[in-house]
Structure formats: C-alpha cells, structure tokens
Amino acid sequence: MTLTEKDSQYLWHPYTQHKTSQTPIAISRGEGALLWDENNKEYIDAIASWWVNPFGHSNKFIADAIYKQLTTLEHVLFGGFTHEPAIKVAEKLIEILPKNQQKIFFSDNGSTAVEVAIKVALQYFFNKNEKRTTIIAFENAFHGDTFAAMAASGISFYTQAFQGMFIDVVRIPVPVKGQEEASFEALKNVIKTHNCAGFIFEPLVQGAAGMVMYEPEALAKLIQICKENKVLTIADEVMTGFGKTGKTFAMDYVSEDPDMICLSKALTGGTIPMAITTFTQDVFEAFYDDDINKALFHGHTFTANPTGCAAALASIDLLQTEEMQTNIERINKSHLAFQQKIENHAKVITARTLGVIFAVEIKSDAEESYYGSMRTKLYNFFIDKGVILRPVGNIVYILPPYIMTDEQLQKVYKTIEDAIEMV
Numbered sequence: 363m364t365l366t367e368k369d370s371q372y373l374w375h376p377y378t379q380h381k382t383s384q385t386p387i388a389i390s391r392g393e394g395a396l397l398w399d400e401n402n403k404e405y406i407d408a409i410a411s412w413w414v415n416p417f418g419h420s421n422k423f424i425a426d427a428i429y430k431q432l433t434t435l436e437h438v439l440f441g442g443f444t445h446e447p448a449i450k451v452a453e454k455l456i457e458i459l460p461k462n463q464q465k466i467f468f469s470d471n472g473s474t475a476v477e478v479a480i481k482v483a484l485q486y487f488f489n490k491n492e493k494r495t496t497i498i499a500f501e502n503a504f505h506g507d508t509f510a511a512m513a514a515s516g517i518s519f520y521t522q523a524f525q526g527m528f529i530d531v532v533r534i535p536v537p538v539k540g541q542e543e544a545s546f547e548a549l550k551n552v553i554k555t556h557n558c559a560g561f562i563f564e565p566l567v568q569g570a571a572g573m574v575m576y577e578p579e580a581l582a583k584l585i586q587i588c589k590e591n592k593v594l595t596i597a598d599e600v601m602t603g604f605g606k607t608g609k610t611f612a613m614d615y616v617s618e619d620p621d622m623i624c625l626s627k628a629l630t631g632g633t634i635p636m637a638i639t640t641f642t643q644d645v646f647e648a649f650y651d652d653d654i655n656k657a658l659f660h661g662h663t664f665t666a667n668p669t670g671c672a673a674a675l676a677s678i679d680l681l682q683t684e685e686m687q688t689n690i691e692r693i694n695k696s697h698l699a700f701q702q703k704i705e706n707h708a709k710v711i712t713a714r715t716l717g718v719i720f721a722v723e724i725k726s727d728a729e730e731s732y733y734g735s736m737r738t739k740l741y742n743f744f745i746d747k748g749v750i751l752r753p754v755g756n757i758v759y760i761l762p763p764y765i766m767t768d769e770q771l772q773k774v775y776k777t778i779e780d781a782i783e784m785v
Contacts, residue, residue: 364388365400387745392419395766397750406749408774410763413569413601415632417680418765424631424676431672440468440665447671454678455640458610460619463640467658468666472600473506475624475637476562478660479596480510480529482622482641483560486594486648489656494559496530498552498593503533504570505562505598514562517570519732532556536568537580549584553591560621561588562596565612566716569601572757573721575714578615585618594645595620600637604628605681605690606761608717621645631677636670689764693718696768697760700775709782721759724782740781749777 363371365388375386388400395418397405410416417424431447438445452466469475480497487494497514504520505511512521513528521528532552537545552558565581568574588595597620602612606628609615613623622645626637649658664670680686697720704722705713711723726736737753744751751758751774758778762771 394418395763395770404748406770406774407763408749408751409759409761411632412627413606413761414627416605416628416764417631417677417686418763419632421631423680424633424673427672427676428633428669431669435668437664437667437669441661445666445668447668447675448666451671451674454675455638458678459623459640460611460613462619462642463623464643465641465646467639467641469637469639470662470664471635471637472624472626473508473511474662475600475626475639476505476511476514476598477508478639479622479624480514480560480562481660482639482645482658483594483596485658486645487559489648489651494557496532496552496556496558498549498558498561499531499533500536500563500568501533502536502568502571502574503562503564504568517732530556536574536576537584538574538576542580542583545580546583546587549587553587553593558591558593560594560596562598565597565599565602566607566615567602567612567719570754572723572754573714573719573759575716578617582616582618585616585620589618594622596622596624598624600624600626604677605686605764606717606719608690608694610681629677630670630673631680633673634667634670636667636674686764690718693762693764693766693771696771704779704782707782709785718764719759719761721757722778724756724758724785726756736785739785743781743784744777747777747780749774
C-alpha cells in the first residue's frame with residue numbers, strides 16, 4: 363500500500379470533510395522552503411506549513427540544539443520542578459517582549475495559549491471578588507479550536523455545532539480603514555453594558571479571516587479604552603509573532619502594551635509543539651495568595667518540555683541574526699513590488715502587505731465561502747504547479763519561510779498571476 367492509501371485507512375485530518383476531499387499528499391522530506399512527496403514531486407512551501415516554519419525545513423541549527431538537549435534531559439514534569447532550558451526561554455523572551463511582560467506560562471499550542479489567557483482573565487476578577495464574565499473579541503476573529511478559544515473566534519462554520527455552550531463573548535468591528543470610530547464606539551458600548559473581563563485580538567493582522575489588516579494607532583486606542591475601564595487585554599500573537607509583520611512582535615508597532623500575549627507556531631521554528639502565554643506582574647499577583655484556591659489550576663503534561671525549550675532558544679537565536687533580519691526585509695520589499703504590479707489588475711479587488719505577509723483578494727462572480735468553489739479551484743491549481751498555498755475563499759495569501767530565495771518567490775508570484783488569469 364502507498365502512504366496515501368494507508369492514510370485513508372487510518373487517519374482523520376484537521377479541517378477535512380473526508381467524503382468529498384481529495385487524497386492528502388504524502389510528504390517524504392523537506393529542505394529549506396521545499397518539500398517533496400512520495401513520488402518525488404517538488405513543492406514550494408509558500409505558507410511555512412501553516413505559519414510555523416520561518417527558518418526552513420530540516421534546519422540543522424535547530425536540529426542540533428534538539429539533539430543536544432535530548433541527550434541531556436528530554437522531559438521532566440513542571441509541577442514542582444524546573445530546569446535550565448525553561449528559565450533560559452523565559453529570560454530570552456522577557457528581553458524581547460513588550461517591557462510590561464514579566465511572567466511566562468508554558469502550554470502546548472496556540473489554542474491552549476489562548477485558553478490559558480481567557481481563563482486567567484476570568485479568574486483574575488473572580489480572585490478579586492468581582493463578577494466579570496464577558497470576553498470581547500473582533501468579528502471574524504480566529505483564536506483556536508479549544509473551547510474558550512473557539513468561543514472567542516467569530517468564523518461561524520467552525521463553531522456552529524457548539525452554539526449555546528460557550529462562555530459569554532461579544533464582538534466588535536475590526537478597526538479597518540474607515541471603520542475605526544465604529545470600532546471604538548462599539549467597544550465603549552460593550553464595556554458599558556456588560557461585565558467585561560478581557561478583550562482578545564489578533565494584533566494588526568487577522569490571519570484566518572484572510573489577512574485582514576488594520577493600523578497600530580487604532581489598536582492602541584482600543585487598548586487605551588480597555589485600560590481606562592480596567593478590562594484586561596490579550597494580544598494573540600500566535601500567527602504574527604517572531605518576525606511575520608517585519609518586527610519581532612506585531613505589538614512592537616503599537617504604543618500601548620497588552621496585559622497578556624499568546625505565542626506559539628514559529629516559537630520553536632516549526633519543530634516541536636509548544637506555546638507560551640505571558641503576563642504582567644499585576645496579573646500574576648492576583649493569583650499570588652495564601653489561599654490555594656486563588657492559584658491558576660491549569661497545566662499540561664508536556665508543560666515547558668526541555669526539548670521544545672531548546673528548539674525555541676535556537677529559533678529565537680536564528681531570528682535575531684543579521685541574515686534573518688535581512689531576509690525579512692528582502693521578502694517585504696519583494697512583496698511590495700508584487701503588490702504594486704498586480705493591485706490594479708482588472709480581476710483584483712485589493713492587495714496588501716505587512717512584513718512577510720502578502721494577501722490578494724480576487725474578484726468573484728458569486729459570494730465566496732471559506733471552502734467554496736473558487737478556493738478549491740485555486741488550491742488545486744497551486745498544488746498542480748508545485749506551490750503550497752491555502753486560499754481563504756477568494757483571498758490568496760503568502761506567508762513564506764524567511765529563507766525562501768528570490769527565485770522561489772518569483773515562481774510563487776508567477777503562479778498567483780497565472781491563477782488570477784485562470785479564474
């Protein structure tokens with residue numbers, strides 16, 4: 363049996379309707395920005411394998427760090443114990459995060475990083491004998507698939523089976539150009555009419571919504587409104603963190619700092635699942651008490667896994683190299699040139715760029731659903747051409763590894779241009 367045949371027999375894939383979906387592609391190896399399937403067909407990984415792999419597949423620097431750690435300490439429980447790799451990750455992150463972030467909590471993936479943040483926001487007020495049960499989120503947000511993270515997400519077909527089972531979440535408009543005041547007023551109104559514990563947001567770029575972008579000044583104003591009303595703020599940097607927006611964190615563009623930050627995906631360079639939620643000292647102190655019941659009773663078996671910590675340290679070291687920062691600038695300039703080339707195309711509604719993130723919205727005769735006919739047609743076209751891109755409806759985005767070559771980028775751009783002509 364081939365790998366794909368065995369897959370069909372045993373495996374259940376994410377975001378997949380197996381009755382109607384195509385057979386998954388069996389990948390046998392990867393190097394740099396390239397992947398090869400079991401038939402040795404080559405693919406350019408233009409989305410860094412769901413945004414996790416900024417330094418390329420089979421990165422030797424990270425692999426060596428993982429191997430070295432495995433030969434010393436592969437894992438130890440984090441309840442009642444600690445270890446040097448976790449402490450080093452904390453020290454490194456505190457150096458590069460917004461200055462108000464002082465405490466580091468480990469978990470397993472982006473959803474669980476968000477889950478921790480939302481639980482902390484709710485319990486923060488519970489510990490202070492205040493009843494605050496509402497979380498504020500943006501329309502069309504995506505924060506993950508665990509229950510609180512899913513509740514905060516606004517893409518309905520992901521969550522419709524669970525309506526009526528969620529925590530209380532109220533949504534406000536995203537402050538895109540021309541909608542800033544509507545967003546500000548909506549936030550003020552929600553805070554006035556609900557007992558709000560926290561406001562969670564994807565800073566500057568809504569990833570799963572189709573790389574929807576808005577300005578730092580608008581986000582700063584929203585955070586300021588929350589601060590004035592003692593509502594905790596949660597920056598979900600799972601997608602945007604570690605260089606994607608051109609700076610280490612999207613919040614580095616914003617003049618106001620959040621109370622919590624959620625990190626994952628590129629944290630370990632695409633090697634080992636790991637996530638982190640960071641907090642201000644003030645948030646931590648609401649749980650620091652003689653009363654055991656005020657502790658944060660949340661944990662994961664692989665919390666602060668030393669091997670994952672080693673991968674994270676290596677990944678952050680790579681990000682901070684002059685070579686990688688130059689690569690981020692190079693890709694950004696290339697994206698901007700491509701944006702200028704196609705944004706006035708007759709079939710293009712809009713194109714946008716931030717850091718290494720590029721998105722183009724293609725005109726459609728019908729309203730496109732997330733997994734609609736245009737999306738399927740585009741995805742199949744890209745795969746046939748050996749380029750891995752996952753359109754969101756009629757929006758095609760690029761979020762490449764930072765080590766992608768100019769030649770590879772040009773092939774991705776040419777493939778998108780051909781796709782625009784094809785639809």
